[in-house]
Amino acid sequence: MSRTALLCLAALAAALVYPLLVPNYLVNVGMLMLFTAFLGQSWNLAGGYAGQTSFGHVVFFGVGAYTSTILQVTYGWNPWLAWPIAMLAGGAVGWMIAVLSFRAGLRGSYFALITLAFAEVFRILANSVPFTRGGLGMLIKADQRPENFQFKDPIWIYYLALALCVISLLIAWQIARGRFGARLVAIRENEDAARALGIDVFAEKVKVLTLSGAMCAAGGTFYAQKYLYIDPSIAFGVDKSVEMLLVTMVGGAGTIFGPLIGSVALTVINEATRGLASVVPALKNVQPLSLVVYGVMLVLIVARLPDGLMGLFRRRPRHA
Amino acid sequence: MLEVRDLSKSFGGLKAVDRASLDVRQGEIVGLIGPNGAGKTTLFAAIAGFHVPDSGRVAFEGRDITGLPPHRICAAGMVRTFQITQPFAKISVRQNIMVGAYLHTADRRLAAREAEAVAQTVGMTDQLDQLGADLTVAGRKRLELARALATGPRLLLLDEVMAGLNPTEIVEIVGVIKGIRDAGITILLIEHVMQAVTSLAERVYVLNQGRMIAEGTPAAIADDPQVIEAYLGHGAAKVLRA
Amino acid sequence: MLDPQIIFAGVLNGLLAGGVYVLVAVGLTLIYGVLHIINFAHGSLLMLAMYAVFWLWRLLGVDPYVALPLVIAGAFGFGWLLYRGVIGRFSHGRDENILLITLGLSIVIDNAALLFFGGDTQTIDVPYAGRFVEIGAAFLPLPKIVSFAASLLLCAVLGLYMAKSDTGKAIRAVAKERQGARLVGIDVDNIFAISYGIGIACLGAAACLLMPSYYVTPTSGHAFVLVAFTIVVLGGMGSFVGAAVGGFIIGITEALGGLFLGEQLGQIGISLIFILILLLKPTGLFGSRA
Numbered sequence: 001m002s003r004t005a006l007l008c009l010a011a012l013a014a015a016l017v018y019p020l021l022v023p024n025y026l027v028n029v030g031m032l033m034l035f036t037a038f039l040g041q042s043w044n045l046a047g048g049y050a051g052q053t054s055f056g057h058v059v060f061f062g063v064g065a066y067t068s069t070i071l072q073v074t075y076g077w078n079p080w081l082a083w084p085i086a087m088l089a090g091g092a093v094g095w096m097i098a099v100l101s102f103r104a105g106l107r108g109s110y111f112a113l114i115t116l117a118f119a120e121v122f123r124i125l126a127n128s129v130p131f132t133r134g135g136l137g138m139l140i141k142a143d144q145r146p147e148n149f150q151f152k153d154p155i156w157i158y159y160l161a162l163a164l165c166v167i168s169l170l171i172a173w174q175i176a177r178g179r180f181g182a183r184l185v186a187i188r189e190n191e192d193a194a195r196a197l198g199i200d201v202f203a204e205k206v207k208v209l210t211l212s213g214a215m216c217a218a219g220g221t222f223y224a225q226k227y228l229y230i231d232p233s234i235a236f237g238v239d240k241s242v243e244m245l246l247v248t249m250v251g252g253a254g255t256i257f258g259p260l261i262g263s264v265a266l267t268v269i270n271e272a273t274r275g276l277a278s279v280v281p282a283l284k285n286v287q288p289l290s291l292v293v294y295g296v297m298l299v300l301i302v303a304r305l306p307d308g309l310m311g312l313f314r315r316r317p318r319h320a
Numbered sequence: 321m322l323e324v325r326d327l328s329k330s331f332g333g334l335k336a337v338d339r340a341s342l343d344v345r346q347g348e349i350v351g352l353i354g355p356n357g358a359g360k361t362t363l364f365a366a367i368a369g370f371h372v373p374d375s376g377r378v379a380f381e382g383r384d385i386t387g388l389p390p391h392r393i394c395a396a397g398m399v400r401t402f403q404i405t406q407p408f409a410k411i412s413v414r415q416n417i418m419v420g421a422y423l424h425t426a427d428r429r430l431a432a433r434e435a436e437a438v439a440q441t442v443g444m445t446d447q448l449d450q451l452g453a454d455l456t457v458a459g460r461k462r463l464e465l466a467r468a469l470a471t472g473p474r475l476l477l478l479d480e481v482m483a484g485l486n487p488t489e490i491v492e493i494v495g496v497i498k499g500i501r502d503a504g505i506t507i508l509l510i511e512h513v514m515q516a517v518t519s520l521a522e523r524v525y526v527l528n529q530g531r532m533i534a535e536g537t538p539a540a541i542a543d544d545p546q547v548i549e550a551y552l553g554h555g556a557a558k559v560l561r562a
Numbered sequence: 563m564l565d566p567q568i569i570f571a572g573v574l575n576g577l578l579a580g581g582v583y584v585l586v587a588v589g590l591t592l593i594y595g596v597l598h599i600i601n602f603a604h605g606s607l608l609m610l611a612m613y614a615v616f617w618l619w620r621l622l623g624v625d626p627y628v629a630l631p632l633v634i635a636g637a638f639g640f641g642w643l644l645y646r647g648v649i650g651r652f653s654h655g656r657d658e659n660i661l662l663i664t665l666g667l668s669i670v671i672d673n674a675a676l677l678f679f680g681g682d683t684q685t686i687d688v689p690y691a692g693r694f695v696e697i698g699a700a701f702l703p704l705p706k707i708v709s710f711a712a713s714l715l716l717c718a719v720l721g722l723y724m725a726k727s728d729t730g731k732a733i734r735a736v737a738k739e740r741q742g743a744r745l746v747g748i749d750v751d752n753i754f755a756i757s758y759g760i761g762i763a764c765l766g767a768a769a770c771l772l773m774p775s776y777y778v779t780p781t782s783g784h785a786f787v788l789v790a791f792t793i794v795v796l797g798g799m800g801s802f803v804g805a806a807v808g809g810f811i812i813g814i815t816e817a818l819g820g821l822f823l824g825e826q827l828g829q830i831g832i833s834l835i836f837i838l839i840l841l842l843k844p845t846g847l848f849g850s851r852a
Contacts, residue, residue, distance in 0.1 A: 178428055179431070182415065182419050182422055182431075185408065185410075185419075186408055186419045189408035189410060189411065189452075190406045190407075190408055192370070193406035193408065193467075195370075195389070196368065196394060196399060196468075197391075197394060197399070197419055197423065197471055198391050198399070199391055201391070
């Protein structure tokens with residue numbers, strides 16, 4: 001078995017026993033780390049592999065969260081059944097945004113900005129439309145049984161997040177080694193050359209954004225079921241978009257493990273600043289400090305280490 | 321195999337290609353030459369679907385392909401290379417070529433084998449693991465050629481594949497191109513390097529300021545006064561003859 | 563149907579707000595036109611400038627209008643340093659790279675503000691804030707009128723500077739043809755830094771003009787960035803006339819949107835305009851680059 005495969009198995013084993021050995025607080029931290037890696041991977045497919053940088057990916061997250069929550073709370077659906085519908089909704093929105101944007105020939109920064117605008121439109125709508133309960137947000141009634149996609153013991157949520165993360169890694173792996181991935185990379189590297197070689201650039205971009213949207217929406221439902229509350233700023237606020245982008249860029253865009261590594265790095269930073277705040281009372285509000293560090297990291301990564309942390313592991317083939 | 325009739329393309333007020341026509345028969349190597357700015361690359365781009373012609377038509381193997389998008393034309397069997405090389409920088413040469421091979425197969429292993437075979441044809445076997453970004457000019461030119469070949473075309477449009485190569489490299493590439501033709505692929509090439517045109521092309525078209533001004537064997541057009549004037553300026557033919 | 567008087571008042575208010583938006587947009591479009599940078603940090607920097615105005619008033623009792631020259635100079639210096647230290651160093655490669663870098667910058671600025679200033683909204687209480695001017699049925703707040711006039715004046719000054727001064731001409735030369743400008747001996751890097759500085763100076767001015775009528779909070783950056791981008795894209799990237807026209811259109815849209823759709827939903831007008839322009843005419847009304 002190859003070295004990478006062995007490492008993966010070892011990591012998986014460690015991840016499986018982790019929650020059994022640590023206190024609940026750390027189980028939660030681990031769960032969030034894996035969940036963020038999952039979300040990041042959804043961004044990675046479109047932004048990393050295909051090179052379509054999106055600033056508004058949260059729109060899919062929010063669509064997923066609201067779809068499953070509305071189906072559950074307003075129409076009495078079982079959340080497990082609502083989950084695939086949420087993914088469909090996310091995929092549909094991904095398809096729509098892709099078709100509109102790429103038909104209009106938007107690329108690069110313009111595409112990034114329009115995704116931001118789409119997310120903002122959804123946020124405003126969610127804030128104003130009655131069936132989302134507007135700014136009040138939506139509460140899911142706590143009924144902690146597995147049939148309701150709610151778990152009393154955080155360990156099960158952790159395992160679910162782990163499953164999602166592993167699935168996302170497998171998806172990325174399958175795509176990366178196959179024709180679809182090769183085409184996405186070609187599109188990222190040089191669209192015109194890709195076109196000249198027979199790639200239907202428009203179709204491939206739409207495909208990846210649809211897939212990415214569906215994946216991200218799955219994360220939205222998961223999040224809603226974990227916290228039992230969503231509102232427009234949680235579901236469609238810029239913060240999640242930035243987070244997905246960040247973990248991928250820091251870890252290594254366009255790599256299988258990039259989002260996971262990025263998520264680990266960001267989690268470590270977050271916990272470190274939390275520890276710092278407990279020692280330095282002036283830093284009472286820790287969230288912003290972590291984000292300041294993230295912002296600095298983004299600048300440094302883009303400027304100095306564009307391949308992210310994975311770039312440190314890669315061995316560049318020597319040229320003759 | 322390829323019929324271009326009265327193709328015109330303007331940008332803003334400038335007529336880049338003005339009612340150009342050409343034919344390429346199966347199995348030929350046809351050259352397209354002309355001074356800088358004559359519109360050769362624009363003509364290629366219009367034939368291959370990167371520009372929609374303002375007027376005129378392009379037919380490939382009897383089928384009207386005018387205005388079809390590039391990826392459909394490539395799927396139909398005609399592929400072009402770029403004058404300014406466009407390697408996929410961050411992936412290896414093998415992966416670059418595989419992108420072309422994926423046109424006809426979804427299987428990774430098959431595509432990889434295709435890529436290796438094509439690399440051998442163009443003489444890039446040693447460079448398969450190098451990144452696209454790390455190649456020299458000659459390497460990039462070969463890569464353009466290899467990628468295009470991997471799509472399995474019946475007609476290959478080569479845009480100045482010799483530009484930037486030293487004499488040794490040119491001789492090598494000429495050999496490679498001859499081999500490609502012998503394997504059954506028809507070739508239309510834009511070239512400035514006359515040595516390559518004369519040793520490869522059976523027929524040559526000459527484009528000047530968007531208009532086709534001559535057609536014939538390399539020897540014939542070398543004597544054509546219109547061609548001489550296009551390259552050397554007005555009245556040059558008379559001067560040379562005197 | 564709404565009373566036409568109310569609509570009239572709304573349009574006027576929107577026009578007044580638009581006047582200051584023009585200043586914000588001019589800075590952004592200048593930065594794009596000269597450096598070809600999409601300055602995603604524009605909103606955050608405006609928020610920072612507004613805090614500067616606030617603290618000047620709170621700690622030193624300086625009236626925001628009086629603070630104009632100081633804030634403009636300070637903002638210019640800050641922008642110049644920011645370019646030299648961060649942006650200029652890293653602005654190579656794909657244009658998304660610089661967008662990501664300015665995104666990173668905005669994240670740092672937004673959260674540093676949250677960290678140091680807290681999350682509360684801050685407002686300035688000036689004695690003339692409550693004064694109104696009557697135009698027809700519309701009651702227009704005096705500060706907004708003063709700000710509107712000041713903004714137009716500053717834009718005119720900037721326009722004159724760009725047209726007549728040596729630096730202004732150099733800036734326009736670099737915007738038009740970078741290599742050519744270099745070849746005639748213009749220190750292009752310096753021009754870049756100066757242009758970025760001027761862009762931020764515009765934000766400093768806008769901050770002084772906004773604070774008497776608005777509030778500031780660390781999340782203000784988000785709201786402003788989309789408005790600024792919409793104006794610039796609507797008007798055409800790199801076009802001053804576009805920024806001016808766009809600023810007024812967006813100001814009025816915002817006001818009317820609020821009138822007809824309510825405070826919350828009204829904001830959607832701007833995002834929708836942004837999307838529509840990008841889909842239908844990305845070069846905007848006056849832009850030239852594809």
